[in-house]
Amino acid sequence: MPDSSNNDVVEYRAFTLDDIPAAHALSASVKWRHRADDWRFAARLGNGFAAVDQTGALVGTALAFQFGAHAATLGMFIVSPEHQRRGIGRGLLDRLIATLGARTLLIHASNEGRPLCEEQGFTRIDTIHQHQGAAFQPPLVSLPPGERLRPIGAKDTPRLAGLASRASGLDRTALLPQLLDVASGIALDRDGELIGFALFRRFGDGHVIGPVIAPESPDQSRAKALISYWLALNAGMFVRIDTPLRYGLSSWLEGLGLPLVDTIEQMAKNGAPSTDAALAQFALTNQAVW
Structure with a gap:
């Protein structure tokens, strides 16, 4: 499932447990505190997509977590700093939404990610204080x-x-x-x-x-x-x-x-x-x- 932007070719495929070491390194690169065990816990609960570049290196992740037949949460969204602003985040979000149909979808969006979420029909329901x-x-x-x-x-x-x-x-x-x-x-x-x-x-x-x-x-x-x-x-x-x-x-x-x-x-x-x-x-x- 290739996509191209800025002369880069990115392929989207299913996220697997084999991606966890690379996903852990990717999250560390954007200063997330997650351990490899935190990634394993998430991957056992949900499923989603990995974005890889021409060399096969992981450059983006996104997972969905289904709760019953009518709702799902979206998370573990990361795009490597070197590959941001190239449409990869949009590609990951589009693919997750397409797999989940008419469910109620829930997401936590940063200031940078909120415009994309709003374009996809998400509206604010609260603010989370960390x-x-x-x-x-x-x-x-x-x-x-x-x-x-x-x-x-x-x-x-x-x-x-x-x-x-x-x-x-x-x-x-x-x-x-x-x-x-x-x-x-x-x-x-x-x-x-x-x-x-x-x-x-x-x-x-x-x-x-x-x-x-x-x-x-x-x-x-x-x-x-x-x-x-x-x-x-x-x-x-x-x-x-x-x-x-x-x-x-x-x-x-x-x-x-x-x-x-x-x-x-x-x-x-x-x-x-x-x-x-x-x-x-x-x-x-x-x-x-x-």
């Missing part, structure tokens, strides 16, 4: 009467998937077991009923907290309690949290010592996911799978 750091001081956050934090048990998985599906509007039945294979979890319990949770796992050269799922409240105390739990256990470690602007956690996170380091636009095509108004996803799993 916070990260190691010098944090988490406070003790009180929970309402009858609520407590407890370890996640093996029998909790279906309930966790249900909560995550309702909060995100995406079918998380297949994702949650795979996340739990690589993450630790803490549950929010109300009188014996699991009502929220937060996962903590290795990512890049540190750790990430997410997803964080909890009922909304005026002070977002439940989400703060879940996040503070992991920060208190891992003081001094490099930690990242990606949180939607609409939930208003950024100032609180900055006050803990997790500065805002980046913002990115959350965009949708063919409608937005239908979420449960009683629940919220306060932190992303990651920017590829949401």
